[in-house]
Amino acid sequence: MGVSGKLEVEVDIKASGDVFHELFGSRPHDISKIVPDIVHGCDLHEGELGQVGSIIEWEYTVDGKKGVAKELVELVDEEKKIIRLKVIEGDILKDYKSMTVTLHVVPQGDFDAIKWEIDFERFDDFGPYPTDFMDAAIKLTRDIEAHHLNNE
Secondary structure, eight states: OOOOEEEEEEEEEEEOOHHHHHHHHGGGGGGHHTTTTTTTEEEEEOTTSSSOOOOEEEEEEEETEEEEEEEEEEETTTTEEEEEEEEEEHHHHEEEEEEEEEEEEOOOOOEEEEEEEEEEEEESSSSSOHHHHHHHHHHHHHHHHHHHHOOO
């Protein structure tokens, strides 16, 4: 029996949170152009971008290790600006029984925040925690923010 857990972080940004919701919801293929050191490619395998039930494959590098992950789009909430992706295949599932990543744009008055949640289940009590993926999500957020602010 494994161990289930959740990591959460909220990153305040100067750029509009709408940029993040749009990128991850309907333009994920553009992320590799903005943050090529983390995301090397993104391909739609089934469905339509921005639609629940679609399957997206990511090529990435996290903590110096290249990997591939197929994710099922479980939720796209335009009103609340939430996107949830469940890993269904790939290198991540060598270390975790399951993993789901949620991106939520949180309005903070004069600015927005990007809230990342990683829900995971390890195979046993001694498996890794996905802190490297959370670190990558924070860097991804900062790099996308910088790109957007430099191109306004």
